Amino acid sequence: MKKHFKLWSVLAMLLVAVCAQAQTEKIKLGDPMPAITLNSETYGNITPDDLKGKVVLVSLFATWCPPCQLELADVQKTLYPKYKDNPDFKLLVIGREHTDADLKKYNERKKFTFPLYPDPKREVFSLFADQSIPRAYLFGKDGKLIYTSSGYTKEEFQTLMDKIEAAL
Numbered sequence: 001m002k003k004h005f006k007l008w009s010v011l012a013m014l015l016v017a018v019c020a021q022a023q024t025e026k027i028k029l030g031d032p033m034p035a036i037t038l039n040s041e042t043y044g045n046i047t048p049d050d051l052k053g054k055v056v057l058v059s060l061f062a063t064w065c066p067p068c069q070l071e072l073a074d075v076q077k078t079l080y081p082k083y084k085d086n087p088d089f090k091l092l093v094i095g096r097e098h099t100d101a102d103l104k105k106y107n108e109r110k111k112f113t114f115p116l117y118p119d120p121k122r123e124v125f126s127l128f129a130d131q132s133i134p135r136a137y138l139f140g141k142d143g144k145l146i147y148t149s150s151g152y153t154k155e156e157f158q159t160l161m162d163k164i165e166a167a168l
Contacts, residue, residue: 034127043115060135067152068134
């Protein structure tokens with residue numbers, strides 16, 4: 001009897017964890033990109049009109065997050081150099097709970113060459129999820145979600161690169 005109770009307890013905890021993870025995703029494959037506006041004193045403003053007809057990668061991160069640092073290092077080394085001059089591609093790297101001043105200070109250390117957009121009140125992040133970073137959302141030229149990832153692995157980053165290439 002105790003073995004069955006333990007098994008059911010473990011299964012119940014797993015179910016709760018899966019349901020909690022599912023609730024953190026606010027958009028799913030095929031959904032349109034949320035209408036986001038980004039304001040940066042350093043990099044200018046981005047409106048939904050700036051993104052129409054482009055393949056758009058929304059990358060959500062925090063400066064204190066170790067997996068985010070690994071992902072952003074790959075963005076700097078591989079992704080940004082390959083796509084920065086492509087007029088059909090837009091990279092939006094967004095610092096959850098960070099201001100322009102926070103991101104400027106952070107970038108003085110990191111020396112990233114891609115723009116970092118602030119999201120100090122989680123207004124943009126909350127359109128995509130409730131928790132967990134890093135997160136990546138790739139939208140096709142039609143504005144619909146074609147790929148998403150949460151967390152970071154080299155393999156997942158390569159899949160993202162492949163998806164960008166196919167979308168362009």
